[in-house]
Amino acid sequence: MILQAILEWATVIALLLGAMFTIVGSYGLLKLDDPMKRLHAPTKAATMGVGSLLAAAMLHEAAAGEVSVNEILIMVFLFLTAPISANFIAKVAIHGRTCDRPPAPSPDEVWGTNDVELEDIPEPKA
Amino acid sequence: MIDIALTIALVAVALAQVLAMVRLVIGPSSGDRILALDTMVVNAIGLIVLLGLAQGTNIYFEGALLFAMLGFVSTVAYARFVLRGDIIE
Amino acid sequence: MQRGLLHLIFPHPALTVVLLLTWCLLTASVSLGNLFLGLLLGILVPIVTAAYWPDRPMMRSPLRFIAYVFIVLWDILLANFEVAWIVLFRSNRSMQSNWIVIPLEIRHPEAVAVLAGTITLTPGTVSADLSQSGRYLLVHALDAPAPEQTAREIKHRYERRLKEIFE
Structure with a gap:
């Protein structure tokens, strides 16, 4: 009985936490003023928000006396793919020159996405 | 208690979806639009999970999983298209 | 020769275990039939995809x-x-x-x-x-x-x- 109450309260906390993180992620997407800065809010907060909501679903099932594990699958998938999408979007921002130019790694090297020096890429047409 | 929290969460995620949609419309660069779409997919998974929680069923699990996979692949495909002008070279 | 044959059947043992676990999570049950099907996938998928990643990622600890x-x-x-x-x-x-x-x-x-x-x-x-x-x-x-x-x-x-x- 007590365990059930604890699980229900944990569900409520996870739901509110997930709601907060989700909305902070989207608010950051709207508020921040540089494409690279915008990348930070959704990749972390939104992933964490959905993670909390999935945890809430699992806790709710547990409170009802059932064990549900397949939410873990979605969580793992989201946490594995979030860095990859973030990496791709960062490369789009670098190539589209919508953010500050990154510094060169060292005098004799270029970044992996730049097959040529950045100076040699023509400016994108507006 | 859970019902109130569930309503708050549903309203918050729906609002987040609208905020992301505003970013999708105003852009300004294609990178921002891809990011907005990616965020909307993640928020949509949240909505599906909340719907399943509200109705007390586990039936939406496959839908959420498919959404996650499709969202990731489409984000990568969009980004690759913008980067290279081609998806599979 | 013994080791070579084992390597041919299990190119990536870790992947086999991960696939079996994923299958059990996906179907949300650990019945004998599901374990068997998961194991079958866990053996077949690494063999089919072995050509794409010949090296076995090594982890010391x-x-x-x-x-x-x-x-x-x-x-x-x-x-x-x-x-x-x-x-x-x-x-x-x-x-x-x-x-x-x-x-x-x-x-x-x-x-x-x-x-x-x-x-x-x-x-x-x-x-x-x-x-x-x-x-x-x-x-x-x-x-x-x-x-x-x-x-x-x-x-x-x-x-x-x-x-x-x-x-």
Whole structure:
């Protein structure tokens, strides 16, 4: 009985936490003023928000006396793919020159996405 | 208690979806639009999970999983298209 | 010869176990039939895809890797509160976002991939690019007044551990 109450309260906390993180992620997407800065809010907060909501679903099932594990699958998938999408979007921002130019790694090297020096890429047409 | 929290969460995620949609419309660069779409997919998974929680069923699990996979692949495909002008070279 | 045959049937034993676990999570049951089907997939899929990744990723100490995963999960939790705080209560002008170049000591592709993923999921940093030789990592920080110190912290907290795990 007590365990059930604890699980229900944990569900409520996870739901509110997930709601907060989700909305902070989207608010950051709207508020921040540089494409690279915008990348930070959704990749972390939104992933964490959905993670909390999935945890809430699992806790709710547990409170009802059932064990549900397949939410873990979605969580793992989201946490594995979030860095990859973030990496791709960062490369789009670098190539589209919508953010500050990154510094060169060292005098004799270029970044992996730049097959040529950045100076040699023509400016994108507006 | 859970019902109130569930309503708050549903309203918050729906609002987040609208905020992301505003970013999708105003852009300004294609990178921002891809990011907005990616965020909307993640928020949509949240909505599906909340719907399943509200109705007390586990039936939406496959839908959420498919959404996650499709969202990731489409984000990568969009980004690759913008980067290279081609998806599979 | 014995070892060669075993390697032919199980090109990636770790992948076999992961596939079996995924199948059980997907169907949400551990009945005998499901275990058998999962095992069948776990054996067939690595054999079919073996041509695409001939090397077996090596991990020196899996136990330490599990400890690393828990450290990272804890950091993700803290990082999210930090990012939420920055997004909500700091103005755009007072944020000092910076590019950070991190010289890498680790060389294994798997280790670099894990490090890049860790950096993206933890405090206000996103890994953006790798240099052509794989010796430098480009990281963008949301709020880093002292880029050198952030780079040192990342190297100390994550790269040192990964070096112990993979090399």
